[in-house]
Amino acid sequence: MKKIGVLTSGGDAPGMNAAIRAVVRSALSRGMEVYGIENGYAGVLNKDFIPMGARSVSDTIQRGGTILRTARCKEMMTDEGRDLAARNLKEAGIEGLIVIGGDGSFHGAEALCRRGIACIGLPGTIDNDLAYTDYTIGFDTACNTVLDAINRLRDTMSSHNRVSIVEVMGRNCGDIALYAGLGGGAEIILVPEVPYTRQEILDYLGDFRKSGKRSGIIVVAEGAGHAGELEEFIKKNTDLDVKSIILGHVQRGGSPSNFDRYLGTAMGAYAVGLLAKNIGNRIVGIKNNEIFDMDIIEGISIPRKFNKKLYDVAKTVV
Ligand code: F6P
Numbered sequence: 331m332k333k334i335g336v337l338t339s340g341g342d343a344p345g346m347n348a349a350i351r352a353v354v355r356s357a358l359s360r361g362m363e364v365y366g367i368e369n370g371y372a373g374v375l376n377k378d379f380i381p382m383g384a385r386s387v388s389d390t391i392q393r394g395g396t397i398l399r400t401a402r403c404k405e406m407m408t409d410e411g412r413d414l415a416a417r418n419l420k421e422a423g424i425e426g427l428i429v430i431g432g433d434g435s436f437h438g439a440e441a442l443c444r445r446g447i448a449c450i451g452l453p454g455t456i457d458n459d460l461a462y463t464d465y466t467i468g469f470d471t472a473c474n475t476v477l478d479a480i481n482r483l484r485d486t487m488s489s490h491n492r493v494s495i496v497e498v499m500g501r502n503c504g505d506i507a508l509y510a511g512l513g514g515g516a517e518i519i520l521v522p523e524v525p526y527t528r529q530e531i532l533d534y535l536g537d538f539r540k541s542g543k544r545s546g547i548i549v550v551a552e553g554a555g556h557a558g559e560l561e562e563f564i565k566k567n568t569d570l571d572v573k574s575i576i577l578g579h580v581q582r583g584g585s586p587s588n589f590d591r592y593l594g595t596a597m598g599a600y601a602v603g604l605l606a607k608n609i610g611n612r613i614v615g616i617k618n619n620e621i622f623d624m625d626i627i628e629g630i631s632i633p634r635k636f637n638k639k640l641y642d643v644a645k646t647v648v
Pocket of ligand 1: 341455456457499500501552582
């Protein structure tokens with residue numbers, strides 16, 4: 331394979347730039363030409379193909395976001411859009427494509443494989459919601475960002491004997507809430523995977539007072555409740571002083587952690603290795619500290635399993 335493309339798609343995630351950088355430089359070192367495609371699949375449809383040299387990715391490993399920019403592209407969900415995308419890539423002589431994104435992005439990649447473009451998917455999303463891999467690029471940084479916020483909130487909450495409700499990202503996946511909540515010693519962690527009743531929250535807060543605690547942190551994943559509503563509810567039913575905060579897109583930005591730089595770099599280079607062998611239709615992941623690849627459809631069909639054991643551990647250490 332002589333000419334390949336790389337794009338980022340869906341929500342951005344810290345570490346995507348490390349992956350782009352690794353793709354570009356390892357492809358160049360193998361004598362391939364590399365094209366950066368701007369704005370995700372929309373850039374394939376618009377032929378936004380930019381030749382990348384080693385220097386075009388200088389000074390990017392430490393930057394959050396994605397230098398190629400990203401988008402969620404509705405047209406790539408239609409047959410017409412997918413046909414046009416494959417046609418545009420073929421006309422430009424791009425034989426292989428590396429797609430850095432989540433579940434939806436991988437469906438697009440698989441559709442392009444069926445149209446003769448060898449595609450490799452890299453898991454880039456802060457949500458960690460792809461079951462085939464232990465970790466996605468961006469998750470670790472997002473957890474550290476949430477942790478930093480929790481640390482700061484704890485300082486002021488404990489000074490005022492208050493309870494803070496911190497809403498974090500994760501519509502269907504509670505991993506950010508679980509891991510950052512665990513690291514931040516949250517008193518209550520609410521995730522979409524584990525049903526709860528509001529009465530349980532009140533019961534817990536009653537016990538928490540009895541155990542001598544004067545302040546606390548409740549972490550709620552956006553898919554498990556809204557911080558503002560919970561604040562109102564707790565205020566109405568207790569005499570606790572409660573403050574809520576939605577961390578929002580702050581969680582998506584920032585310089586990637588070393589782990590996300592490692593993951594992006596290792597996976598980017600691995601993906602180029604596959605294309606160099608003319609292998610496509612694969613997604614790259616990490617399991618038991620080994621980078622591996624598997625069939626796209628097989629990988630995205632694996633049902634997600636929430637780490638309930640860890641969730642239960644979090645409950646025993648507050
Ligand atoms: O998928 C990543 C994610 O950050 C989710 O956690 C969140 O619900 C969503 O994207 C937000 O999307 P947008 O940036 O389009 O508002």
